[in-house]
Amino acid sequence: MSKQVVLFNGVYGVTQEGGSPWLPLSILTIGSFLKHHGYDPVLLDPQVHPDWKDRLAALTAQGPVYLGVTCMTGPSIYNVLEAIGIAKGVDPTTPVVWGGYHATLRYSGIVREGLADAVTRGPGEDAALELARIFEHRRSGDAELADELRTVSNIAYGPGGGGRTGLRLTPSKRMPDVNDLPPCDYTLLDPELYYVESERTLPFITSYGCPYACAYCSEPTNSGRRWRGLAPERLVTEIHNLVRDYRPQIIDFMDPNFSSDPRRVVAFAEEMRKRPVKVGFMACMRARDIVMISKRMPIQNLADIGFERVFIGVESGSDRLLTHLDKAATTQDTFDACQALSDAGIQTWTSFMHDLPTETPEENEETLAMAERLIQLEGNLQSHHFYMPFPDTRLFKDEFSHIDLTLLRQEDWAESSTKGSVLWRGRPEFRNRVVDRLEKMRDERPDVFALTDLPERTSCDEPGSQAVLEPSLSRTYQSLIQEDLAG
Ligand code: SF4
Structure with missing residues (x-):
């Protein structure tokens, strides 16, 4: 068998x-x-x-x-x-x-x-x-x-x-506790295949789930807002084993949010100081979490144990929008977190979302102003995207609940990206104004935008979101009708 x-x-x-x-x-x-x-x-x-x-x-x-x-x-x-x-x-x-x-x-x-x-x-x-x-x-x-x-x-x-x-x-069972799971077996997919000449980066996951409820994110649906993280002692032991077996230069913590429990980050730093190992770390952390960590220990401790870069989802420079997005963080948190990381010599990779539903041009100006402010910090990197609706997120339900999703097939979802989706092509003039501003910023500071391309322009001749939806759905209708006829 x-x-x-x-x-x-x-x-x-x-x-x-x-x-x-x-x-x-x-x-x-x-x-x-x-x-x-x-x-x-x-x-x-x-x-x-x-x-x-x-x-x-x-x-x-x-x-x-x-x-x-x-x-x-x-x-x-x-x-x-x-x-x-x-x-x-x-x-x-x-x-x-x-x-x-x-x-x-x-x-x-x-x-x-x-x-x-x-x-x-x-x-x-x-x-x-x-x-x-x-x-x-x-x-x-x-x-x-x-x-x-x-x-x-x-x-x-x-x-x-x-x-x-x-x-x-079938009934839902609680998310597994990662401490009960076996370590990832990297012999199943050789990390050497993924290393590039410039860097040996090994991804590793230290926690499942996330307790937060950001309105655009699919994680709350995926994990039911539950969170479980590896105990610091086991985490450090596994890091030692990975360094011994695969000799990475960087271990990239791929958790949805590495800092969901700031106390665990502090305990991890303490454990690493007891059992140091020569490797760099990257992780995604919430801005508010970093502020909370800074109240428990100097952020310099993260740099001392090897943190080289932290990814922060800034999304918007408007506090009204951050509240609307259920970010549970403010623009002040964003700046304070980035400032603290920069002062400690840790790169900040800040990610922004433009053309969000309900976003006004004035609010987008606040986002661009935040981007310009963060550029001034040593070690800041940026990526910019247009909003993409993920199904079953709160923002998706707010904006698209009137659409009968049973009409959409997997091919329709395959067309979704931050460049546009079957449901939301965005506002072309709004988007192109953003691209104009970002191109100017990139011309002045190409180093800040070195990791990712800027979002693409949208042709003003292309239909807006509602008009895009109709021909796509009519294609889907057509295929369903043909199937029914064939059946
Ligand atoms: S965006 Fe990050 S912090 Fe917010 S719900 Fe998703 S994983 Fe959690």
Whole structure:
């Protein structure tokens, strides 16, 4: 009996800001968990496996337990759809499990389109294992499959394990405590494949979830606003092991928010000072958290243990908008946090969002003024984006609840990016004015904008958000009508 589980991340091209490939922790964490429980996971990543289609076909021909796929909302969906098509083309009975952020947000559409036998919702370790135990003896399309799937927590499925109607949801189980999970097994996806000449950066996740509720972010839906972080002692032990085994120059903490518990950051710094190791750190932290950390210890302590760069989601320079976005932080927090990090010699990578729903030109001026103010700080880097609506976020529900999402297919979501989406192309004149201002800032300080491209201009001849929606939906209507006629 095969124990092989094929796990595929649909990363579309090299999507990491900065341009180098990034090791997908999504499939590495699930693969590590399955391996710990006796399965034989094989991980496929289009970034480093250019022959992934041939590999996938060959693996499917061997009859794996299932094909697990994952991606974010956006162009990566195309690769996932192609992977499913390849596997089903080789053997239509291959079970398909779709998990991750996009699946958690749009599980209903995936089931309705019959693309997967089961869709996992939220962190997927337990469901991935329970499904492996079922698919060891069941294939896609088995009549008894639905009866067994009902026993798996945190999944969505349809009648017969797939199908376009009759969505079924199983009860949610609490997010796993990362301290109960095995360490990530990097032998499943060699980090050397992801190192680039200029830097050996190893991604690592130290916590799951986030307790905050930012209105544009998919994490609150994914984790239910729960948070669990590795205990500082185990975290430092794992860092020592990674440095010994993979010799990274930088360990990039890929947590949604590394500082969700500021006390843990302080305890981590203390533990690192007791057991130092030569490696740099990068992490995403909330501005308000950094201010709270600074009340418990000097921010210089972070620099002393190796922190080189901190990513901060600034989003807006308007306090009215920050409140509207449920950021639980103020513009003063943003500036104070960046100032403290800069004073400690830590780079700040600040990210801004423009053309947010309800944002006025005056409020956008405040955002640009914040960007100009932060540029003055030593070590500031910036990236700027236009708002992209992620399904099932609070802002999405505010703005797009009048739209019947059952009309949107996964191909429609694949068209979504910060350059525009099927639902929101933004306000072209508003956006182009932002690009004008950013280009001037970049001309004066190209070093600040070295990590990412500026957002693209929008043609004023292109239709605005509502007009974009209509032809796209009419395409979807057309395909549904044709399917119904064919059926
Ligand atoms: S703090 Fe970060 S991860 Fe948490 S909800 Fe806000 S944007 Fe999302």
